[in-house]
Amino acid sequence: MRPEPLQGRRVSPINGKSEAIVTVSFEKALIANRKPLLSGLAIREFFRNPLAVGSAFPASRHLVESMLAPVDWKDMGCVVEYGPGTGIFTRALLARLPDDARLLAIDTSAAFISHLRERTRDRRLIAVRGSADNVLGIMADHGLDRADCILSGLPFSTMPPGRAARLMDRSCRALAPDGWLLAYQMRRAVGPLLARRFARLATGFEWRNIPPCHLYWAFRPG
Numbered sequence: 047m048r049p050e051p052l053q054g055r056r057v058s059p060i061n062g063k064s065e066a067i068v069t070v071s072f073e074k075a076l077i078a079n080r081k082p083l084l085s086g087l088a089i090r091e092f093f094r095n096p097l098a099v100g101s102a103f104p105a106s107r108h109l110v111e112s113m114l115a116p117v118d119w120k121d122m123g124c125v126v127e128y129g130p131g132t133g134i135f136t137r138a139l140l141a142r143l144p145d146d147a148r149l150l151a152i153d154t155s156a157a158f159i160s161h162l163r164e165r166t167r168d169r170r171l172i173a174v175r176g177s178a179d180n181v182l183g184i185m186a187d188h189g190l191d192r193a194d195c196i197l198s199g200l201p202f203s204t205m206p207p208g209r210a211a212r213l214m215d216r217s218c219r220a221l222a223p224d225g226w227l228l229a230y231q232m233r234r235a236v237g238p239l240l241a242r243r244f245a246r247l248a249t250g251f252e253w254r255n256i257p258p259c260h261l262y263w264a265f266r267p268g
């Protein structure tokens with residue numbers, strides 16, 4: 047059964063400000079997302095490796111806006127993105143980050159990384175083909191010490207639990223003491239991993255994406 051639309055306001059669990067609650071039906075989400083919903087590259091990569099890619103649809107602009115809006119990006123010096131795919135979040139991050147910031151985007155897919163390098167020519171972007179499992183080594187290779195924020199689009203639900211826990215431990219070590227870890231996922235597997243490791247955790251849900259997504263904002267790794 048489809049959920050009914052919900053509207054109203056609530057106090058943001060992140061910045062304490064009043065914010066609109068907008069959820070819409072799946073059909074409206076399809077119509078509202080004016081950017082192309084399909085990408086030949088995303089579909090090819092999904093069928094090549096469905097467990098790693100997780101979805102054949104790139105993120106919607108609604109998902110990007112909901113995920114990035116609560117965070118203040120203007121003072122960030124180093125951001126790491128896990129699983130940039132076709133680069134929807136990457137470009138939105140670059141639009142928000144200061145001129146002297148660095149954005150390290152790590153993806154296991156060679157095709158996604160070539161696409162990102164060709165389409166997103168920005169001197170702040172470092173696009174690396176590799177695994178988020180090796181985040182500490184990849185950061186060191188590029189002279190990056192600590193990240194102010196990690197944004198993850200990884201499908202944690204398809205990872206063996208031990209690997210997911212190790213990846214999260216390494217991510218905490220890669221973050222500055224007051225760093226953020228942001229994650230979006232179809233399923234909730236990443237929630238308990240974050241709750242165990244961060245002092246503060248806020249959650250959300252975005253219907254206007256295919257598939258609809260759980261959102262997590264974790265602050266201050268402990």
Ligand SMILES: C[S@@+](CC[C@H](N)C(=O)[O-])C[C@H]1O[C@@H](n2cnc3c(N)ncnc32)[C@H](O)[C@@H]1O
Binds near residue numbers: 134155177179
């Ligand atoms: C759900 S897609 C997200 C794509 C894109 N961020 C978006 O929202 O449209 C997951 C991405 O994670 C990548 N990926 C999967 N496992 C990875 C890993 N261990 N390290 C880095 N990237 C990984 C996949 O290749 C894919 O690009």
